[in-house]
Amino acid sequence: MNIQSTFELDKIDQRIIAATQEGLPLVSKPYETVAKMLGLPNDLVIERLEAMLQSGAIRRIGVVPNHYKLGFTANGMSVWDVDNELVDELGDTIGALEYVSHCYRRPRHLPLWPYNMFAMVHGRTRIEVEEKIEAIAKILGPASRQHNVLYSTKILKKTGVRLCGRSKD
Amino acid sequence: MQLTALEKKLVNQWQKGFPLARRPYAQIAESLQISEDEVFTTIKDLTDRGVLSRIGAVVRPNTAGASSLVAMQVPDKRLDEVAQIISEEPGVNHNYQRENKLNLWFVVTASDTRQLDQTLARIKDNTGCTPIKLPLKKAFHIDLGFSI
Numbered sequence: 001m002n003i004q005s006t007f008e009l010d011k012i013d014q015r016i017i018a019a020t021q022e023g024l025p026l027v028s029k030p031y032e033t034v035a036k037m038l039g040l041p042n043d044l045v046i047e048r049l050e051a052m053l054q055s056g057a058i059r060r061i062g063v064v065p066n067h068y069k070l071g072f073t074a075n076g077m078s079v080w081d082v083d084n085e086l087v088d089e090l091g092d093t094i095g096a097l098e099y100v101s102h103c104y105r106r107p108r109h110l111p112l113w114p115y116n117m118f119a120m121v122h123g124r125t126r127i128e129v130e131e132k133i134e135a136i137a138k139i140l141g142p143a144s145r146q147h148n149v150l151y152s153t154k155i156l157k158k159t160g161v162r163l164c165g166r167s168k169d
Numbered sequence: 170m171q172l173t174a175l176e177k178k179l180v181n182q183w184q185k186g187f188p189l190a191r192r193p194y195a196q197i198a199e200s201l202q203i204s205e206d207e208v209f210t211t212i213k214d215l216t217d218r219g220v221l222s223r224i225g226a227v228v229r230p231n232t233a234g235a236s237s238l239v240a241m242q243v244p245d246k247r248l249d250e251v252a253q254i255i256s257e258e259p260g261v262n263h264n265y266q267r268e269n270k271l272n273l274w275f276v277v278t279a280s281d282t283r284q285l286d287q288t289l290a291r292i293k294d295n296t297g298c299t300p301i302k303l304p305l306k307k308a309f310h311i312d313l314g315f316s317i
Contacts, residue, residue: 023223026213028205029191030224046189049226053189058226060185063212066222069170070180077267077274088307095309103309106238109301113240113271150274154266 009057012040016048023064072122076129077150078136079115081108086143087117093139094119099132114146126151170220175203175211180220187224235285236278237304240271243296248272251296260288271301 009017015038024030035045052058067075082090087105094117095103102120119136123129133149140147172180178201188196194212195205215221243251248266255275256264264275279285289300 017226017228020225021228023225026209026216026224028194028209030193031189032191042191046191050189052226057229059229061189061226062184062187062224063180063215063221064223064225064227065180065184066219069219070172071170088309091307091309104305105307105309106303106305109240109303112242113301113303118238148269150267150269152265152267152274 008055009052012044013048013052013057016040016045017052017058067122071124074123074126074129075152076121076123076126076133077152078119078121078133078147079150080117080119080136080140080147081114081145082117082140083143083145084116090140090143091117094136097132097136099123100136115148121149170218172220175201175207176215176220179208179211180215234278234280235282236276237285237302239275239277239289239300239302241273241275241296241298241300242271243273243298245272247296251298254295255292258288258292260285273298 016034019034019038025033027033031045031049032042035042038045049058049061053061067073091103091105094100097119099121100119101122102118104118105116106118108114108116121129121132121136123132129149129151133147137144137147179197183197187193190196192205194209198205198208201208212221212224216224241251252264252266252273255261255273258277260278261275262278264273266272267274277285277288279288289302292298292300
């Protein structure tokens with residue numbers, strides 16, 4: 001998936017995202033409530049969400065679990081220094097692993113930061129996370145020159161993706 | 170936290186494909202062959218207990234505006250103070266302390282790259298620490314939820 005691809009979101013789409021990004025209202029007809037809030041026809045909210053799901057602007061609509069509450073308290077950000085020639089192909093393999101929730105290529109920042117691939121690994125314990133990271137290391141083999149795991153020691157702020165610089169109403 | 174069989178089912182099976190229908194809970198209820206009320210109250214209870222952080226759309230990064238992961242090297246003694254300043258920025262939506270020389274990690278979102286850089290310049294001025302921008306170049310995996 002390439003980030004160059006564009007998603008045309010008009011004002012109505014943006015207002016729907018802004019109104020629902022902190023969650024759908026907990027009522028039996030949530031989309032109608034959103035439509036009423038925004039002064040839009042009832043079915044338009046459903047139609048637009050469907051279209052954004054189709055285009056990929058919205059990845060999914062569903063329940064968003066809090067991993068910490070469910071005991072997945074060891075969240076390890078594994079970072080890898082992978083050969084530039086191989087990183088895209090290997091990234092696809094690592095990103096498809098069941099225990100990897102996010103996998104991205106990012107720029108290095110030498111000399112402080114030699115890593116170009118990030119894979120977020122979740123587990124109940126650090127031992128579990130480390131086993132999974134060992135498995136990733138095996139898959140990457142010599143293509144990865146070095147790697148590291150950064151555990152979060154403290155969540156200081158966590159909210160969903162927000163549209164910035166736009167009013168919420 | 171222990172989940173009942175129904176709770177587990179709801180958490181595992183409805184991270185994607187939440188019905189885009191007038192009465193979504195009724196549709197879930199139909200597929201599970203229980204009542205709409207049972208589905209709704211269970212989901213509401215999971216939300217109240219914090220097991221679910223929300224029900225809604227997960228938006229693809231960089232769909233609207235600009236965003237970047239940012240790392241910073243902060244002296245240990247100043248970590249709380251600097252983290253506080255950063256968390257107060259409206260465009261910051263994840264802020265984690267991590268075990269590394271680069272010990273503070275956060276995501277900045279803005280309406281465009283110019284505004285993003287302005288936010289980072291302000292963070293640098295206000296904290297005296299240099300933010301390192303590590304923007305997404307390629308996503309290898311579409312976040313399709315997480316099995317518990």
